[in-house]
Amino acid sequence: MLAIDIGSSSIRCSLEHEGEIESVQKICSLTLNVCSVVDVVESLVSQCLSSIKFENIKVSQVALTGFAMNLFGVDNENEPCTELFTYVNAGEKATDQIVALKQSLDEKKLEHICGSTGTRFYHQSYATLRLRHMDSSYIKRFHTIASFLMYRWSGRFDCPISLSEASWTGMVNVQTMDWDADIIQIIGDHVATKLPVIVSTLFSVGFLETYKSKWPALRYAKIVVGIPDGLAANVGSGCCTNTRIAVTVGTSAAVRVIVKRSEILEFVPAIVQAGLFCYCIDDTRVIVGGALTDGGSVFEWVNRNVRTDVETEAKATSMNPPGIHGLVVLPYLNGERSTGWRLDAKMAIIGITNATEPHHILRASLEAVGTCVGRLIGIILALIPHDSLPILVISGTALEKSSLLKQIIADVSGLSLYEGPFLNEVTSRGASRFAAGENILCPPGILAAVPNRAYHDIYQNDILRKQERIQDLLFSI
Numbered sequence: 362m363l364a365i366d367i368g369s370s371s372i373r374c375s376l377e378h379e380g381e382i383e384s385v386q387k388i389c390s391l392t393l394n395v396c397s398v399v400d401v402v403e404s405l406v407s408q409c410l411s412s413i414k415f416e417n418i419k420v421s422q423v424a425l426t427g428f429a430m431n432l433f434g435v436d437n438e439n440e441p442c443t444e445l446f447t448y449v450n451a452g453e454k455a456t457d458q459i460v461a462l463k464q465s466l467d468e469k470k471l472e473h474i475c476g477s478t479g480t481r482f483y484h485q486s487y488a489t490l491r492l493r494h495m496d497s498s499y500i501k502r503f504h505t506i507a508s509f510l511m512y513r514w515s516g517r518f519d520c521p522i523s524l525s526e527a528s529w530t531g532m533v534n535v536q537t538m539d540w541d542a543d544i545i546q547i548i549g550d551h552v553a554t555k556l557p558v559i560v561s562t563l564f565s566v567g568f569l570e571t572y573k574s575k576w577p578a579l580r581y582a583k584i585v586v587g588i589p590d591g592l593a594a595n596v597g598s599g600c601c602t603n604t605r606i607a608v609t610v611g612t613s614a615a616v617r618v619i620v621k622r623s624e625i626l627e628f629v630p631a632i633v634q635a636g637l638f639c640y641c642i643d644d645t646r647v648i649v650g651g652a653l654t655d656g657g658s659v660f661e662w663v664n665r666n667v668r669t670d671v672e673t674e675a676k677a678t679s680m681n682p683p684g685i686h687g688l689v690v691l692p693y694l695n696g697e698r699s700t701g702w703r704l705d706a707k708m709a710i711i712g713i714t715n716a717t718e719p720h721h722i723l724r725a726s727l728e729a730v731g732t733c734v735g736r737l738i739g740i741i742l743a744l745i746p747h748d749s750l751p752i753l754v755i756s757g758t759a760l761e762k763s764s765l766l767k768q769i770i771a772d773v774s775g776l777s778l779y780e781g782p783f784l785n786e787v788t789s790r791g792a793s794r795f796a797a798g799e800n801i802l803c804p805p806g807i808l809a810a811v812p813n814r815a816y817h818d819i820y821q822n823d824i825l826r827k828q829e830r831i832q833d834l835l836f837s838i
Contacts, residue, residue: 362376362378362420362422362423362424362793362796363375363376363377363406363409363410363422363423363424363582364376364377364423364424364790364792364793364796365405365406365423365424365510365789365792366426366427366590366593366789367398367402367425367426367428367506367507367590368427368428368611368612369428369447369449369611369613370388370389370611371386371388371389372386372389372398372401372402372405373385373405373786373788373789374386374405374406375409375786375789375790375793376412376415376420377790378415378418381414381415382786383409383412383414383415384409384786384789385409386405387401387404389401394441394444395441395445395509396441398445398506399509399510402510406576407575407576410576410578415578419578419580419582420578420579420581421581421583422565422583422584422585422793422796422797423579423582423583423796424585424587424789424792424793424796424797425507425510425511425584425585425586425588425792426507426587426588426589426592426593426788427506427507427589427590428447428448428589428590429530429589429590429591430446430486430487430488430529430530430589431445431505431506432445432488432491432503432504432505432530433445433446433503433504433506433509434497434499434500434501434502434504434555435500435502435503435504436499436500436501437501439501439512439518441509442499443500446488448485448486448487448698449485449486449695455485455490455704456704456705458490458493459483459484459485459490462483462489462547463483465547470543471483472630473543474541474543474544475630475633475634476629476630476633477534477535477536477541478531478532478534478535478541478544479528479535479629479632479633479639480531481531481633481702482531482532482544484531484698484702484704485696485704486531486652486698487530487531487532488530488531488532489530489531489532489544489547492548492552493547493548495548495552497551497552498551500555502555502557503555503556503557504522504557505522505526505587506587507522507523507526507586507587507588508520508521508522508526508557508586508587510584510587511566511584511586511587514569515566517566519558520557520566520586521557521558521559521560521564522557522560522586522587523560523561523586523587523588524538524560524561524641524642524643525640525641525642525648526586526587526588526589527540527557527641528641528642529591532544532548533559533640533641535626535639535640535641535647538559538561538641539559540553540556540559560586561641561643561644562643563585563586563796563798564585564586565585565586566583567581567584568580568584587792588795589640590788591615591617591640591648591650591652592617592640592642592648592791592795593787593788593789593791593792593795594615594617594756594757594788594791595607595617595618595619595648595791596791596792596794596795597756597787597788597789597790597791597794598754598755598756598787598791599754599781599805600617600619600754602619603618603619603620603621603624603745603747603751604747604752605753605754606618606741606751606753606754607753607754607756608734608753608755608770608778609756609787610657610730610734610755610757611657611757611759612655612656612658612661612758612759613652613653613655613656613658614652614653614655614656614657614730614733614734614757614759615651616650616651616652616737616738616741617648617649618648618741618751619642619647619648620646620647620648620649620745620746621645621647622641622644622645622647623645624746625639625649625745631744632649635740635744636699636700636701636702636740637649637650637651637699637700637737637740637744638650638651638699649741649744649745650737651698651699651700651737651740651741652698652699653692653697653698653699653730653737654693654694654697654698655692655693655694655695655708655730656730656734656757656759657758657762658694659692659694659708659726659727659729659730660723660726660727660730660762660766662708662726663723663726664723667719667722667723668719669719669720669723673719673723674720674723674765676720677720677723677724677727677765678724680720680721680724681816682815682816682819683728683769683772683816683820683824684728684819684823684824684827686712686717686724686725687712687714687717688710688711688713688717688721688722689710689711689712689827689828689831690708690709690711690722690725690726690728690729690828691706691708691709691711691729691828691831691832691835692708692726692729692730693706693708693709694708700736700740701832701836703836706836709835710725710726711831724765727765727766727769728769728824729828730766730769731766731769731770731773732769732820732824732825732828734770734773734774735769735770735773735774735820735825736773736825738753738776750776751776752776752777752779752805753770753774753777753778753779754779754780754781754805754806755767755770755778755779755780755809756781756787756788760780764810767780767809768810768813771809771810771811771812771813772812772817773820773821773825774812775812775814775817775821776812777808777809777810777811778808778810779805779806779807779808779809780807780809781805781806781807
């Protein structure tokens with residue numbers, strides 16, 4: 362199985378054969394255009410397949426996963442002709458556009474569409490804002506990166522997108538599992554007719570002869586329709602039922618749980634009202650959760666601007682109890698998604714004095730990210746039906762690097778954290794498992810952090826409340 366994971370900060374190609382994995386990776390960013398992404402992907406595929414370790418093997422399937430949402434248009438020559446729309450690049454006018462979109466609808470209609478799509482569809486992280494008022498005269502159809510790769514490698518112009526990728530655009534009705542009728546009215550038929558067909562099954566196609574010759578190991582392989590990285594992370598973590606909650610902190614952060622459609626559909630409006638999302642997976646399951654635009658990016662910002670080192674991190678780790686530094690941080694470098702969905706939210710560090718040191722800022726910033734993640738976990742536990750308390754399974758590069766962040770999330774949530782043996786490859790493994798139809802409940806892995814009950818009370822009764830009060834005060838200005 363060959364898995365291609367197109368992330369927001371890197372692209373990874375992983376080849377798994379008889380329990381062994383060969384991976385190659387390139388660090389990149391969302392500023393890449395589609396053609397550059399394709400070039401990187403194809404280069405990585407060639408590198409991965411040339412591995413001596415797996416010489417002369419035959420790959421059966423190619424699994425695709427990527428950051429969500431992503432969408433772009435192609436022209437009559439099937440070449441990309443628009444920018445790559447992502448969850449972070451709506452532009453400087455996005456705040457005014459959101460206000461205008463919301464004002465064009467009455468309150469009942471706005472709430473109805475949110476409940477129908479399981480999202481704050483008007484936010485910049487979804488596609489409606491980009492497609493509204495768009496000149497589509499030069500666009501033949503829209504693609505995700507995954508569907509474009511399928512087209513490019515198979516030659517099929519009608520390659521669909523998965524129900525999950527479509528749902529992550531914020532434009533799919535969770536009841537009908539198709540493009541939402543109200544969203545179509547907002548963006549217009551001239552745009553909607555160019556959206557790709559949605560499939561809820563594991564649609565697959567073979568390679569063109571050109572690529573079979575280029576990559577002989579893929580001669581008999583099928584390219585499986587792509588899925589969002591969030592869904593892949595859940596599957597790769599073994600979080601395929603409501604008994605496990607997946608917690609991912611990479612550049613961004615998210616908390617997600619997979620639930621049966623039949624158990625949750627009537628609660629979708631309440632889920633959205635609470636600041637979460639509900640995306641479709643297939644005709645039997647949905648995925649409920651919340652996302653932060655900034656997770657590990659906050660840690661990187663502090664390291665870059667406060668100039669921390671190993672000693673700084675050691676001092677930050679040893680600081681107890683939580684909040685002893687006297688700082689409150691709002692970790693919004695790139696706006697807020699869950700739960701307030703404020704695009705204009707900014708990062709703030711409150712309480713700096715002449716005695717404040719770099720390790721205070723580092724500790725307070727990690728506490729801020731951990732508190733936001735913990736808040737999402739608490740909302741999910743309150744809204745999602747479960748017979749017993751779920752366990753938390755972690756993944757992502759930021760959690761891989763920081764034992765302190767793991768402990769903070771455990772303390773805030775009051776739940777133990779577990780990690781699997783493939784912490785930094787969980788998305789690629791999830792894509793492979795999903796493409797193979799293996800949505801299994803595997804062992805959760807090793808125990809990574811156990812909550813300190815005294816610190817849990819401090820986070821819940823002091824730090825979280827201070828953060829919320831300051832946030833409400835600043836955002837009301």
